[in-house]
Amino acid sequence: MSAEREHDVAVANVAHKMRVVVWEVHANVGDAPRRSIAVPGGATLTPDIVAFEKHTGRLAAIGAVETAATLAAGSAEWKQYQMLAPRFFIYVPEESLDEATRLCRRYSIPYTALRAYYYNARNQFVVARGWRVQQRKRAAGEPGSP
Numbered sequence: 001m002s003a004e005r006e007h008d009v010a011v012a013n014v015a016h017k018m019r020v021v022v023w024e025v026h027a028n029v030g031d032a033p034r035r036s037i038a039v040p041g042g043a044t045l046t047p048d049i050v051a052f053e054k055h056t057g058r059l060a061a062i063g064a065v066e067t068a069a070t071l072a073a074g075s076a077e078w079k080q081y082q083m084l085a086p087r088f089f090i091y092v093p094e095e096s097l098d099e100a101t102r103l104c105r106r107y108s109i110p111y112t113a114l115r116a117y118y119y120n121a122r123n124q125f126v127v128a129r130g131w132r133v134q135q136r137k138r139a140a141g142e143p144g145s146p
Helices: 003-017 071-084 094-106 130-140
Strands: 023-027 049-053 059-065 088-093 114-119 125-129
Touching: 003 023, 003 049, 003 059, 003 088, 003 114, 003 125, 059 071, 071 088, 071 094, 088 094, 094 114, 094 130, 114 130, 125 130
Parallel strands: 059 088, 088 114
Antiparallel strands: 023 049, 049 059, 114 125
């Protein structure tokens, strides 16, 4: 699977998992129409996931979905996304969680914004808070867990 296709699949899966009743969630993947957000000064940004309040149309959240290949380059936009959105979430593959944690510290992003995604033993796509994944890895005694 190409890196772009892998990213699009991850974005679509994460967006599907974002079930907030009062939000309209849009994934910017493939050839689908893009949903952008305005930035003060006239520019626009097109994050991976954009959520708007259904009744007011106001920006509710931004989600940045990274793969192992996009993590370093994608992290440069995190601080700007965090400043623009009332809620900001970062989704990374489980195996990239330690690196994402270091990048959050570097850009002063709260660790609470970090989420990890992975496929479980039944091949189900799972999204979990970063600290819960770290906790699970420590309990299992997996290498690389702090």
